[in-house]
Amino acid sequence: MGYALRLSDFEGATMSDVPALLNADPWATASAEQRRVADMRYMLIEPYTRRLQDGAPVAQVAKLILAQKDADCLSFSQAQATADLYRGLSLPNLQRWLSDYKRLGKVGLLSKHTGRVRKDYGWEMDAVRLFNIPSKPSYKAVALRLRATGYGNADESRVRRYLQSLPATMGKLSPQRVGPHLHRLTRRTYQNRSLDDLQVGEVYAGDGHTVDCYVANPANGAPMRPELTAFIDIKTGYIAGWYWSESESAVSTLYALSHAMVTHNHVPAWLYIDRGAGYRSKMLADEATGFYKKFDIGVIGAIAGNPHGKGWIERWFRTFRDRHDKFFDDGRAYCGDDAADETNRRMSSDVRAGKRKLKSLTQYIESANNWIMHEYHQTALEQRGDTPANLWRGLAVSQVPTELSTQAVVRPWKMAAVFRQRVTIDKRDYFHEALALYDTQKVKVEYDLHSDTRVWIYDSKERFIAEAALCGTIGVLPTSRLEEQRDRRLAGQTKRLERRLSLAVAARRDAITTDDVIADIEALELHDPVRRPSSLAQTPSPPPPSKTNAPKAQSGVVIDVLDYRA
Numbered sequence: 001m002g003y004a005l006r007l008s009d010f011e012g013a014t015m016s017d018v019p020a021l022l023n024a025d026p027w028a029t030a031s032a033e034q035r036r037v038a039d040m041r042y043m044l045i046e047p048y049t050r051r052l053q054d055g056a057p058v059a060q061v062a063k064l065i066l067a068q069k070d071a072d073c074l075s076f077s078q079a080q081a082t083a084d085l086y087r088g089l090s091l092p093n094l095q096r097w098l099s100d101y102k103r104l105g106k107v108g109l110l111s112k113h114t115g116r117v118r119k120d121y122g123w124e125m126d127a128v129r130l131f132n133i134p135s136k137p138s139y140k141a142v143a144l145r146l147r148a149t150g151y152g153n154a155d156e157s158r159v160r161r162y163l164q165s166l167p168a169t170m171g172k173l174s175p176q177r178v179g180p181h182l183h184r185l186t187r188r189t190y191q192n193r194s195l196d197d198l199q200v201g202e203v204y205a206g207d208g209h210t211v212d213c214y215v216a217n218p219a220n221g222a223p224m225r226p227e228l229t230a231f232i233d234i235k236t237g238y239i240a241g242w243y244w245s246e247s248e249s250a251v252s253t254l255y256a257l258s259h260a261m262v263t264h265n266h267v268p269a270w271l272y273i274d275r276g277a278g279y280r281s282k283m284l285a286d287e288a289t290g291f292y293k294k295f296d297i298g299v300i301g302a303i304a305g306n307p308h309g310k311g312w313i314e315r316w317f318r319t320f321r322d323r324h325d326k327f328f329d330d331g332r333a334y335c336g337d338d339a340a341d342e343t344n345r346r347m348s349s350d351v352r353a354g355k356r357k358l359k360s361l362t363q364y365i366e367s368a369n370n371w372i373m374h375e376y377h378q379t380a381l382e383q384r385g386d387t388p389a390n391l392w393r394g395l396a397v398s399q400v401p402t403e404l405s406t407q408a409v410v411r412p413w414k415m416a417a418v419f420r421q422r423v424t425i426d427k428r429d430y431f432h433e434a435l436a437l438y439d440t441q442k443v444k445v446e447y448d449l450h451s452d453t454r455v456w457i458y459d460s461k462e463r464f465i466a467e468a469a470l471c472g473t474i475g476v477l478p479t480s481r482l483e484e485q486r487d488r489r490l491a492g493q494t495k496r497l498e499r500r501l502s503l504a505v506a507a508r509r510d511a512i513t514t515d516d517v518i519a520d521i522e523a524l525e526l527h528d529p530v531r532r533p534s535s536l537a538q539t540p541s542p543p544p545p546s547k548t549n550a551p552k553a554q555s556g557v558v559i560d561v562l563d564y565r566a
Contacts, residue, residue, distance in 0.1 A: 026107050037085075038109040041097050044074075044081040052102050062094035123151040124162060131163050132176040139163060198235045199398040200391065201264070203300075205272040205313040206231040206256065208248030211368075212325045212336040214347060216358040223347055223358060225335070228320075228368070229256040232313050234272070236391035237381050239316070239372050240264060244365050250281035251449065254291055258410045261295070267400045270298045272312075283412045291412055295402070324371045329359050411446045411456070418443055423457065423468065430455050430468035438465065 027035065048061050068074055069082055069089070082089060100108030123146045130142045137145070139160040146154035163171065208229045217224040229252040230242040241260025245252040261267055271292070284291045285299065292299055326334050335344050350356035377389040384391060402409055416423040421435040425445050435443075435457070443465065446456040457465045 026110060030110050034111045037111050038106060040081040040084045041109040042101070042106055043077050044085065045094070045098060045101060047075070047078070048098075049101065052098060058095050058098045058102070061098055062091055065094055066091060118162075121151070121153050121158065123154045123159075126151070127154070127159055127163060128166065128170060132170060132174050134176060134179065136177045195235055200235050200394040201233055201240070201266050201268055201398055201400075203234045203270040203272060204231040204240060204257075204260065204268045205234055206253070207274060207313045207317070208252065209317045209320075211364075212321050212339075213328050213333045213364060214335055214344065214358055215333065215361045215364045216351075218361050221351065221358075223351060224361070226361060226364065227252065228317075229253055230313065230316070231256055231260050231271075232316050233268075233388075233392065234312050236388050236394070237312070237316070237384055238377065238388040238392040240266075240268075242372070250283050253284060254410065254412065257291070261402050262406050262409050264395065265399070265401050266395060267295045267402055268297060269400075270300055272300045275301050294413060319376070320368075320371075323376070324368060328364065328367055333359060407448075408446075411448055413444050413446050413458075415442055416445045417441070422471070423455070425455070426452075427474040428452055428470060429472045429474075430457075431471040432457070432466040432468040434466040435468070 030038075045065065048065060051061050051064075052058070066089075074082060097109055102108075126146060126149070127142055130137060130145055131139075140156050142163070143154050143156040143159040146159065169175070206229070208227055210225050210227055212225070214223040214225060216222070224246070227245045227247050228242060229245065229248060231240050232238065233240050241256050241258070241263060243252050243256035243259055245255075257271075282290065287293060291297075321336060325336065328334070332343065347356065351358060377392075378387055380387050414425050416425050418435045418438045418441055420439070421433060422429050422431050423435065423443065423445055424430075425447065430445070438459065442460065444458040444460070444462065446458065448454075453470050455468050457468055459465055
């Protein structure tokens with residue numbers, strides 16, 4: 001008897017997860033030969049099906065068909081079918097075909113012959129269970145494990161043939177072997193999204209990407225990988241704005257989006273972004289003072305761990321890698337996951353020794369910017385049928401101007417309370433006489449990231465009040481908030497390095513030492529009379545060590561070097 005899959009084997013799964021053979025259309029799953037034979041049978045009996053519907057007995061109709069065949073009264077198509085089915089054309093077969101057709105329709109005429117039935121060896125369920133574990137064992141390993149557990153007939157060829165005959169949902173691409181999350185992303189159905197209703201520049205998708213090239217750090221010449229934050233227009237595939245930095249942050253997001261808005265004097269209606277800190281910081285996402293609120297930009301958050309959610313920008317980063325990074329510096333600086341392993345194996349030491357010289361960060365940025373503007377934007381996209389640059393010209397129809405100067409676009413806001421004609425933000429005090437009218441009230445303070453010498457103050461309805469000057473700071477602070485942010489980042493890096501150092505010091509003592517192993521061996525020699533040295537044979541054996549896990553005297557002693565963990 002062959003091994004049959006049961007629905008109970010798929011508890012907790014939806015019907016779409018069950019192998020197709022369990023719920024498919026019999027006609028669709030039949031082989032081409034089975035469907036051909038069924039068509040021949042139907043061609044023969046079709047003129048007599050009306051008699052069956054009128055209540056004629058199956059046996060009488062079958063005898064009529066045979067009688068007309070013997071009298072050569074069949075039609076040309078029926079004669080063709082008879083010639084094709086001459087070996088199976090008998091009264092019992094005709095009766096069975098007519099009965100099956102009357103009960104199931106044309107599907108009932110499919111051949112029931114299944115070929116050689118596979119023998120059940122008893123290890124099938126265990127083989128499926130072992131094969132579908134996250135460690136992804138091979139066919140040979142599964143066969144070895146089955147034989148080790150008592151199935152002597154589980155040779156490799158049998159196990160391989162059986163596992164390869166399983167549906168895809170239980171084979172090499174099963175959710176258990178691929179991983180449930182990755183299987184859902186790469187193997188399950190997904191919803192195609194139409195861009196027909198979108199206008200040019202209406203929705204941007206943004207994300208950060210650590211480039212797949214090493215360049216020289218401007219500070220010390222060591223290898224580094226810069227961060228590219230980019231915003232792509234979903235409708236046209238045009239890269240509206242981007243910004244280079246050392247790591248993704250709220251500032252890099254702000255500058256990349258500002259670059260898009262200032263360059264094209266356009267405010268998008270929506271942003272499709274992930275839920276990372278660089279996009280959800282208070283400076284950007286605050287409901288009262290955030291950058292998105294300042295320009296009334298809607299935000300669509302992608303589901304965490306789902307790259308399909310913002311697949312437009314993720315796909316562009318892949319294009320950027322394949323068409324630019326792989327060719328920068330003749331491919332010698334490329335460090336993607338598909339690069340030759342030996343290319344960058346000794347990069348750091350070779351750079352320090354002067355054996356290898358990396359391109360500068362400036363050279364890389366110039367190369368990347370030139371590729372975006374003069375190659376990518378001028379190359380026709382297969383999905384859209386034209387170049388991004390040509391499609392982007394449609395922005396003139398749907399353009400929404402920023403209505404602000406370049407400097408004002410980049411400036412973020414914060415809320416602060418007025419006290420004695422002053423406002424305080426980021427440990428900095430700003431004074432203006434006009435603030436006397438707003439004493440104790442909350443106001444919006446617009447500030448410059450590069451200079452803290454002045455701020456611009458607005459009331460709750462975003463009406464301009466005054467430009468206040470810096471009148472004092474709490475402690476010693478740099479004039480640039482970006483420099484202050486770099487100082488905070490350095491302090492954080494220092495704390496993390498100190499934590500790693502303390503862990504390294506704590507792990508100084510080996511987990512398994514030579515003394516532990518020697519002590520276990522001596523305890524066994526003193527306790528086991530078989531392995532006791534001859535010099536101790538004439539004297540009573542000393543008591544075994546007082547360890548709670550000391551080995552017991554037994555034949556075939558096994559030394560466990562991990563015994564100390566008990």
